[in-house]
Amino acid sequence: MRDLYALDRAPAPASPAFALALKPALSSQLELRIRLGVRRPPPQEHAPIPTAPPPTNAAEPSSPHAAQSVVASTLALLLLLALIGLIAWASLELNVVDGFRWLLSTRWGVVTVLDVYAGAFVVAVWMRATTRSTAAWLAWVVALLCLGHAVSLAYLLTRLARGRSLARAFSGA
Numbered sequence: 001m002r003d004l005y006a007l008d009r010a011p012a013p014a015s016p017a018f019a020l021a022l023k024p025a026l027s028s029q030l031e032l033r034i035r036l037g038v039r040r041p042p043p044q045e046h047a048p049i050p051t052a053p054p055p056t057n058a059a060e061p062s063s064p065h066a067a068q069s070v071v072a073s074t075l076a077l078l079l080l081l082a083l084i085g086l087i088a089w090a091s092l093e094l095n096v097v098d099g100f101r102w103l104l105s106t107r108w109g110v111v112t113v114l115d116v117y118a119g120a121f122v123v124a125v126w127m128r129a130t131t132r133s134t135a136a137w138l139a140w141v142v143a144l145l146c147l148g149h150a151v152s153l154a155y156l157l158t159r160l161a162r163g164r165s166l167a168r169a170f171s172g173a
Helices: 016-021 027-036 064-091 096-104 109-129 134-147 151-161 166-169
Strands: none
Touching: 016 109, 064 166, 096 109, 109 134, 109 151, 109 166, 134 151, 151 166
């Protein structure tokens, strides 16, 4: 039996009375081991087996935040392309300067222009909060004031393309 367990050889208990004194607390198998002086080897501690993260499909977002970023990026890109197309289409009728003059000739045109530039101010503040470089921020703002909210969409796309979640794209993180 000693060979079966390949155990270290421990001396037998001093007397059989020792085993009998512990009899109520010990199982018969353990009592037999004590009488024979056989011990089980201590359990070997193994290093935990490293587990690799499950493979992810690039087409499937791994979290709801990633899904939101994909949806936001897709919508921003579609809006940007539509806006560029509409600007090109409108330019066929009037150039930008003549269109701006015509727009400012009506009260609703003035309100629309002020509304757009109020939105541009809000976007410029967001850009300042999320852009580290003052020079880069100024370049974005000048482009925003000259080209409109197509620049806002482009800025959002650049933030999302850097792997940020939708929430982090709008925060300074």
